[in-house]
Amino acid sequence: MAEIKKVSVLGLGRxxxxxxxxxVGEGHDVTVWNRTPKTLPGTKSAATPGEAFEAADxxxxxxxxxxxxxPLLSKNIKTLVNLTxxxxEQARATARWAQDNGVEYVDGVIMAVPQQIGTPGAKILYSGQREHHVLHAFGEPVHLGEDAGMAALHDLALLGVMWSAFAGYLQAVALLGTEGVTPQQFTPMAVEFLNEMGVLLPEMGEETRHRVYETDVSAVDINVSGLRMLADTAAQQGVDAALPEALHDLFRRAQQKGHGAHSIASVIEVIR
Ligand SMILES: NC(=O)c1ccc[n+]([C@@H]2O[C@H](COP(=O)([O-])OP(=O)(O)OC[C@H]3O[C@@H](n4cnc5c(N)ncnc54)[C@H](OP(=O)(O)O)[C@@H]3O)[C@@H](O)[C@H]2O)c1
Structure with a gap:
């Protein structure tokens, strides 16, 4: 059992x-503050953020x-574990504010949905000072270094992968929906395909690291043609073509930069 601490939580949203x-489940002494007054079983409610800071380590x-x-932060905080x-840059600015005001600062991001909190499936990426306080109550903490900005950078990078994959899936569902194909029919194919794509990432990552893009699998040229077909088909079927057009533009710029015969990994030369 972890050491019992006095912890205040600001924000009682989802x-x-x-x-x-x-x-509360870990046995800590918990005080909560929310803009719109709310109660939570097993906790004390603070009337103001200041009252919540007074009550907590x-x-x-x-x-x-x-x-x-x-605007809610105060130098009366002893240790701030930010999970907003x-x-x-916002994380680093808060870290500078914390240092100037003698506040210990941990910046974290939650790679989970609320229903996963408290289970091993919830990863809490964090950076700044090494945490020895409360993160274990939420899931598995993963420290990413002293630079307070690193957790936020990893968060946005991972969410970027998620947003791209989800948008690609929704584009596909909309496209197939124009011919009456249901998500139930298509989704198992998409899941299997995404799993197969994931297996390719380590090799792609190595290619970007060494900047060697020779391929006997699939070259940028053929993918530019494929993306042109996808964008044209989206327009012909009457669905939004912005996503395939954006991808076509990205891949075409890699082609124009001389990567036509190179692997898809070479597209990073345009991005970076
Ligand atoms: N939900 C998720 O799956 C998830 C996953 C990972 C990370 N996160 C992160 O967790 C954070 C909270 O997300 P959430 O899903 O809990 O959002 P939420 O349910 O919308 O809750 C937002 C919280 O912020 C408070 N708030 C909003 N405007 C305020 C203001 N002007 N002054 C004071 N308090 C204010 C709300 O208070 P009121 O109740 O008074 O409106 C509420 O407590 C976000 O940074 C989000 O990115 C969420």
Missing amino acids: MGGALAAAL VVVTCLSTHDVQQ SGTP
């Missing part, structure tokens, strides 16, 4: 509520944005 409940924040959070999503 995620903040799950975090506070997990802390550790303050966990989980508000909608850094902009909402920043933001950009690396």
Whole structure:
């Protein structure tokens, strides 16, 4: 059993509520504050953020944005564990504020949905000071270094993979839907295909590291042609073509840069 701590949670939204409940489940002494007054079983409610700071050794924040959070912070906080999503620069600015005000600072991001909090499936990526406070109550903490911005950078990078894959899936569902194919019919194929694509990432990553893009599998030229066909087909079938057009533009710029005969990994030469 971990050491019992006095913890205050600012923000009792979907995620903040799950975090506070997990802390209660671990036996911590929990005080909560929410803009719209709310109660949570097993916790005390603070009338103001200041009251929540007074009550705690550790303050966990989980508000909608850094902009909402920043004006609420106070040098009366002893240790701040920020779990509000933001950009690396916002995390670094909060780290500078914390250092100037004698506040210990941990910046974390939650790679899970509220229902997973408190299970081993919830990864909590964090950076800044090494944490020895409360993150274990939420899932598996993974430290990413002293630079406070690294957790946010990893968060956005991983979410970028998610948004791209999900948007690609929705594009496919819409395209097939024009001919009456249902998501139920198509989704098993998409899942199998995505799993096969995932297996290719380690090799692709190595290619980007060494910047060697020789291929006997699939060259940029053939993918530019394929993306042109996808964008044209989207337009012909009457669905939005912005996503395939954007991908076509990206791959075409790699082709124009001389990577036509190279592997898909060479597209990174345009991106970076
Ligand atoms: N939900 C997820 O699956 C998930 C996953 C990973 C990370 N996160 C991150 O967790 C954070 C919270 O997300 P959520 O899903 O819990 O959002 P949410 O359910 O919309 O809750 C937002 C929280 O922010 C508070 N808030 C909003 N504007 C405020 C203001 N001007 N002043 C004071 N408090 C304010 C809300 O208070 P009121 O109740 O008064 O509106 C509420 O407590 C976000 O940064 C999000 O990116 C969420």
